Amino acid sequence: MATDLPITDRTKLRRKPMRGSHERAAIDAILDEALICHVGFVGKHGPVVIPMAHVRVDDQLYIHGSAVNYMLRTLTGGIDACVTVTLLDGLVLARTAFHHSVNYRSVVLFGRAVAIDDTEAKLAALAALVDHISPGRSSASRPPNAKELTATTVLGLPITEASAKVRSGPPLPDDGEDLMLPYWSGVVPLVTERGAPINAPDCALPWPGR
Amino acid sequence: MATDLPITDRTKLRRKPMRGSHERAAIDAILDEALICHVGFVGKHGPVVIPMAHVRVDDQLYIHGSAVNYMLRTLTGGIDACVTVTLLDGLVLARTAFHHSVNYRSVVLFGRAVAIDDTEAKLAALAALVDHISPGRSSASRPPNAKELTATTVLGLPITEASAKVRSGPPLPDDGEDLMLPYWSGVVPLVTERGAPINAPDCALPWPGR
Numbered sequence: 302m303a304t305d306l307p308i309t310d311r312t313k314l315r316r317k318p319m320r321g322s323h324e325r326a327a328i329d330a331i332l333d334e335a336l337i338c339h340v341g342f343v344g345k346h347g348p349v350v351i352p353m354a355h356v357r358v359d360d361q362l363y364i365h366g367s368a369v370n371y372m373l374r375t376l377t378g379g380i381d382a383c384v385t386v387t388l389l390d391g392l393v394l395a396r397t398a399f400h401h402s403v404n405y406r407s408v409v410l411f412g413r414a415v416a417i418d419d420t421e422a423k424l425a426a427l428a429a430l431v432d433h434i435s436p437g438r439s440s441a442s443r444p445p446n447a448k449e450l451t452a453t454t455v456l457g458l459p460i461t462e463a464s465a466k467v468r469s470g471p472p473l474p475d476d477g478e479d480l481m482l483p484y485w486s487g488v489v490p491l492v493t494e495r496g497a498p499i500n501a502p503d504c505a506l507p508w509p510g511r
Numbered sequence: 512m513a514t515d516l517p518i519t520d521r522t523k524l525r526r527k528p529m530r531g532s533h534e535r536a537a538i539d540a541i542l543d544e545a546l547i548c549h550v551g552f553v554g555k556h557g558p559v560v561i562p563m564a565h566v567r568v569d570d571q572l573y574i575h576g577s578a579v580n581y582m583l584r585t586l587t588g589g590i591d592a593c594v595t596v597t598l599l600d601g602l603v604l605a606r607t608a609f610h611h612s613v614n615y616r617s618v619v620l621f622g623r624a625v626a627i628d629d630t631e632a633k634l635a636a637l638a639a640l641v642d643h644i645s646p647g648r649s650s651a652s653r654p655p656n657a658k659e660l661t662a663t664t665v666l667g668l669p670i671t672e673a674s675a676k677v678r679s680g681p682p683l684p685d686d687g688e689d690l691m692l693p694y695w696s697g698v699v700p701l702v703t704e705r706g707a708p709i710n711a712p713d714c715a716l717p718w719p720g721r
Contacts, residue, residue, distance in 0.1 A: 347591035350551035381557035496700035
């Protein structure tokens with residue numbers, strides 16, 4: 302059972318702290334459901350934010366890419382990074398423009414990335430990355446060979462300084478005269494679904510179901 | 512017709528430039544379809560990435576929030592920001608772990624935000640923000656009053672330095688022995704849909720259809 306995280310100056314929730322959490326269970330659930338994260342770092346010209354696939358395994362968040370990728374090479378230097386994951390759950394429509402909002406679950410994680418160079422650990426992280434987008438794929442595809450492993454950088458960020466923030470439910474209740482406004486109020490849920498699989502042109506096999 | 516953007520050192524596409532574009536039409540289409548962006552900036556402890564609702568109007572990207580929001584107050588100082596928008600379109604499953612990927616459309620925008628303080632411009636940006644999550648809502652809800660306007664900060668970023676990047680289609684073709692591997696290969700599309708609207712507890716009106 303993962304220990305809940307300490308609150309630091311970076312992860313203290315200033316705005317609407319009642320929507321936040323430093324519990325690992327809350328943080329992990331969001332990291333595990335999301336398929337991509339947004340990685341922020343300071344490049345030579347200032348802040349840069351890049352979308353990446355990710356996977357959490359135990360207390361580490363892994364990202365990967367080409368060994369010549371600018372961001373990965375920069376992060377390998379051990380600089381500060383901020384990785385943010387957001388799941389958008391719904392549109393919150395109120396009677397007043399002011400109370401419009403969105404329902405979401407997000408995690409903001411701070412840390413410094415470490416290159417995963419050990420072959421066994423690197424293969425395990427890459428398998429987890431593939432399994433994260435499609436469960437079981439790591440055993441339903443050829444694992445990386447030596448050349449592919451060399452061409453790939455895997456970075457791990459420890460999950461030690463992070464917070465989750467969640468908004469859910471209906472709009473804040475209107476009051477006074479606003480309650481009498483003739484406008485609809487409520488939530489339009491957003492759902493991301495997997496569509497019918499499309500075979501590659503050179504693949505005649507039936508979709509295996511995952 | 513918006514002018515296509517110049518290529519700068521920050522927006523030059525280094526990895527897989529054939530997937531990239533500096534055309535305003537490509538950039539605008541992605542900004543307009545996405546409901547949230549990820550805003551990166553350098554705070555007092557280093558890089559920070561925060562999810563925000565946004566809207567594009569002509570050559571400006573607007574974000575907004577509480578006037579006491581730490582990020583908005585920091586950005587109002589005119590510091591460098593990077594705003595990234597990502598639409599995830601599909602999971603790309605290849606016969607080899609190495610060729611797994613995702614289909615996506617993303618925009619990375621660099622710039623400095625300016626506070627929109629003029630009342631008319633601020634109201635117009637807030638109306639556009641509400642209409643972006645639900646077309647027509649700005650005329651189907653009460654506009655902000657003076658107190659709400661004061662409590663809200665609206666920032667505009669000029670769309671002058673940005674790039675789009677798109678991956679679409681099937682996995683890269685496997686070759687040689689990999690082509691004979693007994694594994695499925697193709698794309699699993701991801702689709703975000705709006706579910707059945709849920710009335711707020713204090714609203715008995717029927718859903719107006721948008």
